[in-house]
Amino acid sequence: MSAQASSEVTTVVGLGEICVSSALDEVLMCLGIGSCIALCVYDPIAKISGMAHIVLPHSNGARPAEISPKYADVAVPLLLQEMCEQGAIKFRLVAMIAGGAQMIMPGSGINFNTGQRNAEAVMAALEREKVPVLATEIGGSKGRTVRMLAWTGKVFVRTSGAKEKELELEALRREYGKGNDSR
Amino acid sequence: MKKRPSTEEVEPSRWAELVAKGTLNAVNGLSQMVGRKLEIRALDLRRIPTSEAANLVGGATNEVAAIYLGISGGATGHIMLVYPTEVAFGVVDMLMGYEAGETQELGEMETSALAEVGNVTGSFFLNSLGNDTGILLHPSPPVVMLDMAGAILDVAISDIMQERDEIFAMEALFTASDRSVSGTLLVLPTGDFMDSMSEYSL
Secondary structure, X not given: OOOOOOOOEEEXXXXXXXXXXXXXXXXXXXXXXOOOEEEEEEEOOOOEEEEEEEOEOOOOOOOHHHOOOOEHHHHHHHHHHHHHHOOOOHHHOEEEEEEOXXXXXXXXXXXXXXXXXXXXHHHHHHHHOOOOEEEEEEOOOOOEEEEEEOOOOOEEEEEOOOXXXXXXXXXXXXXXXXXXXXX | OOOOOOHHHOOHHHHHHHHHHHHHHHHHHHHHHHOOOEEEEEEEEEEEXXXXXXXXXXXXXXXXXXXXXXXXXXXXXXXXXXXXXXXXXXXXXXXXXXXOOOOOOOOHHHHXXXXXXXXXXXXXXXXXXXXXXOOOEEEOOOEEEEEEHHHHHHHHHHHXXXXXXXXXXXXXXEEEOOOOOOEEEEEEEOHHHHHHHHHHOO
8 A cells, every 4th residue: 555645745747757866755756647657667775766757659750859767768768878977877776667557458449559559569679778677567458646755666556447556676685685686 | 840839820709609500509409408497607718727627627536427529521620518417317317217316326328328418419509510611520439438537538648639639629518407407518629620610610
C-alpha cells in the first residue's frame, strides 16, 4: 500500500516532458497515460529519480525543430544525461516502465499500435544504453496513472478501474544486492 | 512536398461557421436518436498545447465514457463524444428502454447502443462539413471506451503529435433540459485536416 504523505510535492510530468529529482518529499507523476510510456529511472545509491512521459517511438523523419523527448529514442538518452548531470552514475541506473496500452483493439478499423511500438522503442533504447529494466507494467487496453517517489525510487501504478499497486521491486533489490559491477 | 499545416491559414470565422453548422447537425442527429431536445450550450474553438488537452475533458485521470471515431478520406482527424460515465449509462437506459439507473456496466448490447450514438453524431458532423467543403470525410467504425480521459485522448494526441505539439480543438457542450444526456463533442483535426480546409473551404 502506498503512503501518501500530506507534505508531498507532486510534479506532473506532462506529455513529452522529462523530470529529474532527488527531493525527499517529491513525487513524479504521469497522469492518465494510454499508449504513452512512463519511463522511471533510478540511481539507488545517489537516490536520484527520473521520469519521462514518452508519446511516440521514433524521431526519424521529424524536423529538427520537432525533435524532443516526446520520442523514445530522444527521451531515453536525454533523461539519463540529465540524471548523470545531477549526480547519478550511469552504470547504477535501473529502469521501470509502465504504459503502452493499446486503447483501440485491432479489427476496429483503426490501426493504432502506438503503445506496443512505444514500449519496444523504450526497451531498445534502454538496451543500447545498457540500463536494465527491472519491472514493467505495459500493454493491456486500460489507462494508467504512474507515481514515482523521488527519494526511494518506488513506483506505483494505478490502472483504470483497479487499485494502485507498487511495481514489483524484488528485482531491484536482487539487482542492487548482488552488486553493480557486472554491468 | 506537402506544405506544413497551419491553423492560421483557415480564416477563423469561416472555420467557426463550418464547425458550428456541423455541430448543430450532429446534435440534431443525436437529438432524433435519443428522442430528446438537445441544445448546444457552448461551442469553443481553441488552439492549445497538447499538454493541456486533458483539461478539455475534466483532467487526465477523470474516468469517462467516450465514443471515438477516426476521420479519413480527404482529411484526417479524430472525433470523440465524451460523457461522464454515469451519464453514458443514462443514455443507454434511454436508448434501450431500461429503467433509469438500470445500466451499471457496459455489456455487448449497451456498448453497441453507445457506439451508435457516436456513429450518428460523428456522421452528421462530417456530412455537414463534407457538404460545405466538398471534401469527402469518412468516419471509422465507432469505438467505445470507459477509461481515464488522458488515456482515451492518447489515441488522438499520439497521432497529432507526430506533426506538432498543439491541437486545434473544437469543443461543443450540449445539454438536454434534464441534463441526462449532456456531453462533450470533441473534434481534433490533424494538421492535414486544417490544410485541406484551407485549400477547399475558402
